[in-house]
Amino acid sequence: MKRLYIIFTTLFITFQYAIANDIVIGIVDSSTSPSFFKEGVHLAIQSLNHAGGTLGKKWRVITFDDENCPNKGQIIAEQISTNKNVIAVIGHRHPDVALSASIIYKDENILFVSPGTDINLYGGTYIFRHGPNDKTKAEKIANYAFQNSFKKIIIFSYYDSYEKVFADLFSKQANDKQITIVTRKSFSSWDKNFSSMISDAVSFGTFDAIFISGPLPLSGYLIKQIREMGIMVPILGSDNLDSSSLSIIAGKSAEDTIVPSIFDPTNPTKKTELFVDDFQAIYGMMPDTWAAMGYDTVKLLADVIEKSESCDPIVIDNSLRFLQQWKGVVGSYLILKNGILIPQYYCFKRFRNGGFEFPKRLIKKDQFELIRDKTLCLPIQTTIQTLDPALVNNPGVQDMLKLLFTGLTGFDKKNKLIPMLASSWEQRNNKTVYTFHLRKEALWHNNTPITAQDIVATLKRNIQPEMLSPNTHLLYALKNAKAIHKEKTKVLSELGVIAKDKYTVEFILERPMAYFPELLTLPVFWPLPSPMIQKDSNKWTQKEIIHVNGPYNLVYQDNDYLMIFRKNEAFFVSYSNFMVEKQYHKSSMPTRSIECFHSHLIFLNFIPKKCLY
CATH class of the missing domain: 3.90.76.10 (Dipeptide-binding Protein; Domain 1)
Known part of the structure; x- marks a missing residue:
């Protein structure tokens, strides 16, 4: 009996030590705003633990639901603060909830990363905002309206303070672009029938589009009733509508709803494709923006902990603020010292045929990020003196120029x-x-x-x-x-x-x-x-000037090192089996080509047999 007691005691102490030695983070989602946020977080945790953890420690998650309620968010924040093992909290997506929670986390020295945090109102040490601020988002939506010739817009906004302020920001940006706000109406959580409000709004005159600032599911119900009343103009929404649940709530009525987003799951970069593949394999669904943001936040924290070699929140805070740039599944981030993590990609997706349709991406912002399964890398063993076909005599360079020019x-x-x-x-x-x-x-x-x-x-x-x-x-x-x-x-x-x-x-x-x-x-x-x-016989072959008629465009040019070509969408032949991208790396020595092959810089190579032994 004594021996069993010793064994159980030893196992318990070992278990407690393992728990204490974990990297523990709190995840606070909201069931009232359905998303795949926590699924994205769990996928990142699973990926990290599968790779052996960070600094030899496993990751562990404690999950909560604040229901977008400030009081409940405060209670959760106080509860998390009593757990001394928690080093960071991710979530509290609603701005009002994030504001009250951030005060508690800051006082308790717990790192807090949230898309809803208002850095300008209550920022400083330990507090980070994930995503562009509301003024920037409102400006981008107004720009989209202007570029698409929406000259007269009706605004519907949810009654709470945040949605009212966001509608104000959009209204100001729209006015600055000479867009007329025909009228503005508010709706609340106890509204079930919006027909009277909609009828009143349309009575103010003609309009090109509708802008809705409000949460789901209410905004979804509003969209459905707008369509049922025969109003088919485009509907602009805030990122509150950036959710797969829009199709469940509004159904076919969501058609022609336009939503801003920082994440495009069709982005053909290696990180994004692997993330989408893994997410679909586990959950059987396409990840949404919130899943990508949750995933990126965990991976970013892991990178910072690894580089700083510390799990101390203050060390993580300092290291993160001075990181400046980082790449995730969303794309490239700019990290400001005031604690804002700004995704550099921003798009508008339109709801069509039961799902969101993303804009066509022709060229990535980061020219050096390989497109998995769609990039062909090749060596070229000569310096590229010119891209003028009349002046090139080297067969290798002539073959490369066939990407740009056609006879x-x-x-x-x-x-x-x-x-x-x-x-x-x-x-x-x-x-x-x-x-x-x-x-x-x-x-x-x-x-x-x-x-x-x-x-x-x-x-x-x-x-x-x-x-x-x-x-x-x-x-x-x-x-x-x-x-x-x-x-x-x-x-x-x-x-x-x-x-x-x-x-x-x-x-x-x-x-x-x-x-x-x-x-x-x-x-x-x-x-x-x-x-x-x-116009300029000496510079016409430079990347910024050159005009091509071949199957590829020149998108990066360093004649002594690397040339990158991407598919020319104007080419008269549409080949489904075209590689999206081709890269030519300068490689003067066969052995260097082998090094590039093993480091995945070159996926197709021509290596002399003598170098293979």
């Missing part, structure tokens, strides 16, 4: 000649004259058409002796090209290329040439943006 013809995977910028062609006079018809859907990346004049101007430029093109001799197939290049004649109009009309170009050759269509696949024949070259 009238090309080769398919079986090395068969196919039309590219040209839709068709014909020959006459014993193959000494070729007429090519350009595709009208072929565009430069800025959506301007590629014309026959672009081709004529390019060839007249490339044949001139001062160009010093290493492949000028290939142009000798054209009538008078050799004479012009050797300066036997300076009359460029005599070159055997003519723009018959906007989309028809004719080539006159020196002699019969059956393989002339194949010759047009070579870089020296590729059409270039002649207006840009005429």
Whole structure:
């Protein structure tokens, strides 16, 4: 019996030590504003513990529900404060609740991170706000209204102090942009039938949109009744409506509701995709913004604890304020010394066909973050001197330039000649004259058409002796090209290329040439943006200026180190199997290529066999 007592006592002490040695955080969600906030937090905790914890300690969560009630939030804050193991609290999403709770956490030296915290009103040590402030959010919504030509707007706001202030902020920003507020109405939690309020509001005159500042589910009920009354104008909402429960509450009536968000689950970056995959695998649902914010907050705290090598709240506080920047599943964050964690991405999603539709993302803000499963990284073993196809003689660089520029013809995977910028062609006079018809859907990346004049101007430029093109001799197939290049004649109009009309170009050759269509696949024949070259012949290949007609755009340029290309949405061929991004890394040594391969910088490589042994 004594032995059993000793064993149980030892196990109990060990268990108590393990608990005391955990990193404990409080999570305060609200059941009255449904979201996946706590699921995001739990996913982050699970991920950290699966990796062995932080500083050798496991993470543990204590969960509460404040029901968006300031009094209950205060009681919870006081309860958490009695637990000396808790180092941080995440949550209290409603501003009024967060305000009263933040005072208690600050007095008890507990780190507090909340999207509802008003730093300006009660900030300082231990207090952090996650997300842009209300003035910024109101300004962005007003900007969206202005950009979409919503000139007359009705405002419906919930009766509480926070929603009233937010509606005031939006109204001011809208007025500054010459947007007319037709009328403004308030609703409360005891309202069930909004028809009288809605009828009264629409009686004030015509309007282009409605703005609602209020929580769910009430705002959802209001939206449903607005649609039931036949009012189909777009509805703008605050981030209160950024919830999957909107579709449950309002159903089809939520159609054309526009909501601001800092998180896009379709963002094709590695961190975001892994987060979305893991969340869906565990919960069977797409994560919402609150899930992403909860996840990022835990991961951010873990990073700071790891780097500072301390779980002391004051050390975490100081380290966090001086971190300046951080990357999470939401994207990049700017961290201000006053305690505001500002996501750099902000978008507006529109409710359509039973769910939120996100804006198309063409280019990431961070050029160096690889897009998982959609980025192809390649080595290039030469310095890139220029991106001018007429001046490039290196086969590796010429292959790279095929991402940016396309010829009238090309080769398919079986090395068969196919039309590219040209839709068709014909020959006459014993193959000494070729007429090519350009595709009208072929565009430069800025959506301007590629014309026959672009081709004529390019060839007249490339044949001139001062160009010093290493492949000028290939142009000798054209009538008078050799004479012009050797300066036997300076009359460029005599070159055997003519723009018959906007989309028809004719080539006159020196002699019969059956393989002339194949010759047009070579870089020296590729059409270039002649207006840009005429404007600045020395700088036209720089990233900020270059105009391309190939399948990719140039988005990052360092000729001595790295070139990054992203899919050109204006390209006339839509390939579903296109890699979204291609990166060329300068690698002068084969062994360096192997290092890059193992460090995941290069996913496809051409490595000499001798280096593999």
